[in-house]
Amino acid sequence: MPAAITSDFRSVPDMLRDRVQRSGDSEAFRYPDGDQWRSLTWSQTWERARAIALGLHAIGLRSQQRCGILASTRIEWILADMGVMCAGGATTTIYPTTTAEGCAYIIADSDSTIVFAEDDEQIAKLREQRAHLPDLARVITFDGTPDGDWVLSLSDLEAKGRELGEAQPDLFDSLVDAVDTEDLATLIYTSGTTGNPKGVRLAQANWTYVAEAMHETGEMTAEDVQYLWLPLSHVFGKVLQVGQIRTGYLTAVDGRIDKIVDNLAEVRPTFVAGAPRIFEKIYNKVVMQAKEGGELKYTIFRWACAVGLEISHLQQEGKHPGLALKVQHAIADKLVFAKLREKFGGRLRFFISGSAALAPDIARFFHAAGVLIAEGYGLTETTAASFVNRTNDFRIGTVGQPLPGTEVRIAEDGEVLLRGGGVMRGYHNMPEATAEVLDADGWFHTGDIGELDEAGRLRITDRKKDLIKTSGGKYVAPQSVEGKLKAQCPYLSNVVVFGDKQPYCSALVTLDEESIAEWARANDLGSLSYAELAEHPKTHELVGAAIEDLNATLNRHETIKTFKVLPRELSIEHNEVTPSLKIKRKAVADNHREVLEELYPSTVESL
Template identity: 75%
Template sequence: MGADISSEFRSIPDLLRHRVQRSGSAEAFRFPVDEEWRSLTWDQTWDRARAIALGLHSLGVESEQRCGILASTRIDWILADMGILCAGAATTTIYPTTTAEGCAHIVGDSGSVVVFAEDDEQVDKLRSVREQVPELRKVITFDGTADGDWVITLDELERRGRELADSEPDLFDRIIGAVEPEHLATLIYTSGTTGNPKGVRLVHANWLYEAEAIHAAGELSADDVQYLWLPLSHVFGKVLQVAQLREGFLTAVDGRVEKIVDNLAAVRPTFVAGAPRIFEKVYNKVVLQAKEGGAAKYRIFRWACDVGLRVSRMQRAGERPGALLKAQHALADRLVFAKLREKFGGRLRYFISGSAALAPDIAEFFHAAGILIAEGYGLTETSAASFVNRHDDYRLGWVGKPFPGTEVRIAEDGEVLLRGGGVMRGYHNRPEETAEVIDADGWFHTGDIGELDGEFLRITDRKKDLIKTSGGKYVAPQSVEGKLKALCPYVSNVVVFGNDRPYCTALVTLDEETIVPWARENGLGELGYAQLAAHPKVEELIDSAVEELNAGLPRHETIKRWTALTRELTVEDGEVTPSMKIKRKAVAQNHDQAVAAMYPDTVESL
């Protein structure tokens, strides 16, 4: 666990060059253009990364200077990132949903001198705050319009780079050779749950550690096919890029969430990483489709789930099903589960879940269907991957074992502390806040509460999110929230309250993808979101799920009252982060009247 993991490579550009030398003519990337899939080999990827790097050099970009990327997940994002790193510069990641003022903060705080912007919408954000970011010299757009001065196209940047390569053939190798392991590679602004985001400084050595640790874990190989849709502005998406460089597998790239199901069938990946919300949505759709098929089909679905769960639990306990259960499971698989696996392309070895807690019920359902969701754990400050379940060594509800080279211990108050090659070099321009989370012995204080069983880690909640009721009882809200979402496919978000209160309550939002079809079937098709949230039939629907939830909880954790909000939680209203994590304080402030109404003067006792 604490063994040192070293790399033969000096930098990410060095690792990329090695991959190109080994796999030059092999397919590296697949990406959509006008709804058709196109490809890049490793040789072609190298040529474009070199052109972008030298193009940036022609603009005066120097070692460790920051270059932002303000775009959704697409092949151009990856190529721009590779070009930035090969120029010896560092990538500042910016979510495409970031407001103009948010862009000004990130670009200004990072000191970014160049920003790659996806289209005119993103360019306009930067243009509107141009006076606030005087260091921003040039904007390079993927699909937007050049202005002949401040904004140029990616094609123009690459043209400049190729001209420079022709005039100075040795320049690119000299630039790459000057990149050191401790040079800044990536500046990722944590979306945070309060205040302005902080820039997390990750150096080349951090990413090389991740690449080697993933390689040492032995879960991936050059024969794998990855479908990558995750936001590349998030550390989870970024770590999958360096894993690809180390192993050499093919990656199909398309960040359009609405295309996920279609792309799974087209790409036929062997592994896919995602956040829990995606798996919740898939589960909700599967349950809804079974219900829409009529009473008989739904009974078969429920029977298959029951059989699958029994077999799953026996397998995880090291037991074998008897002849009758084995036959029932074969039938359940043929009628239900095989069809689900085929929707995922038929070659999937496992999903990888990260960035938030996965509800155990969701994990169990997929495992019953013959699909492992290998949950992992890490933070932006630890370069994403610190723990993960292996395909042949896993526990549902736990986040697995540490990667080689990562140390872990649990503090007296239950906080998870990590130390190893993935830990950041600090928060950008914030030495005092860095000192608050990395102690003198190098331990990073994660802010998460957890427990160890052998090497397996389980995260129970965020340290700051733990609720203590006025009766002195502790409640881990994320656990309760996850269970309710698993029980009710018509709910998208749940936020539990109860700190210094006599009992727990919850605000819930509806899942439009499932509640709208349900409304049509129940004669409420003409109602909008807000009307449905207030309708007695919807109240009855959620009430039954809350009652089922409460039946399996200790009394102090039960939800005594709940309220359905008349709109979804949004990034724009500051209620969720761009990676869809709940900002509890903002939700409480924005909906303070709704929360207060659930605690009337007549206080109920526990």
């Protein structure tokens, strides 16, 4: 049993106050303002959080009352969250892509009485559903239009807070002191692959535990620079925000996806976290650029990758390359890999990957280029941080060892069970659902299938409910096959493998718009639309060849016998992927039922 991790802090606000006392004049945040980056020191951050907290108190927020944040990742999201917790409230996180009806469900189910809304578009969703939200007393907007009544600007809220602070100078510290270990801190609604989302109740103690456990690993230091673009509505982004408070590193925050490449060059971070789809897109682009450079350039690229992969394998085995291989690697690095690292800003120590499975071949490519993707694992219900590969002890294809203080057990059926300080306090208003996943001994049943290696590293093989059992009685782990195909073919964005109770496996695939457009231009198909390319025989031949190559490496029952290129990408709008980019298999099957009927002429009922 691992040693328990304890914190000196009762709450995140208590931890934040300590950080300000230690690092007050140091830069805490960097954020975009027009074409420039601006900064906040820890002391300035504290003053903003103080004004927001007292403003919320002035308009009626009380201990553990819920306050929603409906906004993209930006500095105001972080300040609002800090203000809510310092006031003693609890933050309800809402993805900005959530529909008006979805927002209303979360706000009503969580009993949120105040909501921070990013702009007029988000305010419009709340106005549309206002009749169904009688307890929503106030809306605070970052960039939207105040109405002098229901909608208040953030600056006006802070002005109210400063006024209250002048009248009652000891009030803020007393609010922070009153926040206790088991107080509700955050309600995060799992986007779920079926049904309504469930509100995961995370206490102050959950966040202080993961912050201490991450700090104890020593992977991040106060000298690091984080670039944070992940959705803060998701537990993965939120845990990195809390980890920053404990360790004190600088965070540059900007949630605009289209600015990631430019921001990497400007911010020059030392670590960045992301979902696998981001790394897949980078990989696809690098491979495409190498191919477009001509046969010689592509030959050099493939040779460099082969050398890098050999070095990567030796490093994972704790071995050192010989002189000849060292020389080859130095040449490969100069010709290929150094240029790639420079695109990441030139200071990057590692990436962190989470929220979904990372294809090992993608991880191997990056490591061959001298950039470690430290894959980790956790769930909303375990406050995100449960396992992670360490920079000095990693194994590609695993999610590493547990964080200090987290226990793991593999059940008889292969399900991964977790216990420790990160485990949630339950689902909001759902005692029966809570009892289904939390047993009497405190073990959380993850629903994931996995195994531990000799060093205690966890390998996730699939979701328990996603395992395919063919009509021949053979089991297939679809995520493994899907990841391999995406690494095999840089022109694909999503792959969904089916075959439960069927005689063979099939796949629905979507094209990566950027990569396939470049391929189309090179093949005199540049005038065709995405949908037209999806139907074109040359595209079918391209994807079919990749599947044929993949099948040669799989067991017979795992091979993909038939496939279809879908006429559009999978999307959040069509309910096919979650905001954290997880595939909703049932929704994909339902939305493309006719296509599956073509692939399985007899029946698709079990899919």
